[in-house]
Amino acid sequence: MDPVTDEQFDAIVQEALDDVPAELMAMLDNVAFFVEDEPSADDPDLLGIYEGTPLTERGEWWGQGSLPDRITLFRGPLTRMCADAEELREEIAVTVVHEIAHHFGIEEETLHDLGWG
Template sequence: MDNVAIFVVEEYQPGPGEPPDTELLGLYEGTPLTERDSWWASGSLPDRISIFRGPLMRHCESREELVEEILVTVVHEIAHHFGIDDDRLHELGWG
């Protein structure tokens, strides 16, 4: 991966129009590789992957479960960078 920043963030902050109790484990923000054209390279900011610590900790009951969920979440968000959508990720077992 090139020009991708990965952050660990405490909590997801829902955007306008989202329910205030929305919890995400991770979020990809950027332009997937499959949607980039020659215009993309000229001055584009890095894509951003955020992994949300609080929801992950609340979602898991053991350290082992947490480690596995972090792996799944990171792979899931990286897959979005490569242009793989949620439906396909669920089919592949990375939902």
């Protein structure tokens, strides 16, 4: 894929987020989306990551002063694996759904079994 500017990538991310069903996005609770250039050196091919407390693990006092959960997309691995902007948009949407599933408490193994891994 030809290099994309930060602005072009952000626009593709917005398009991909618009592709995620609105019902699914409405179910998110205190989640912020971020874009970073590269993941840690421990997992250089990581496309995205969910960091936070899944809904299934929140108690009645959760959220009192808590920062939002984070879904981070990694520009480098995503653009390297995609041939064009359309494929990139689709891969970002799949990655977002995958990370949202973690927010709902769905484990990696289950996601793989469902074809989202």
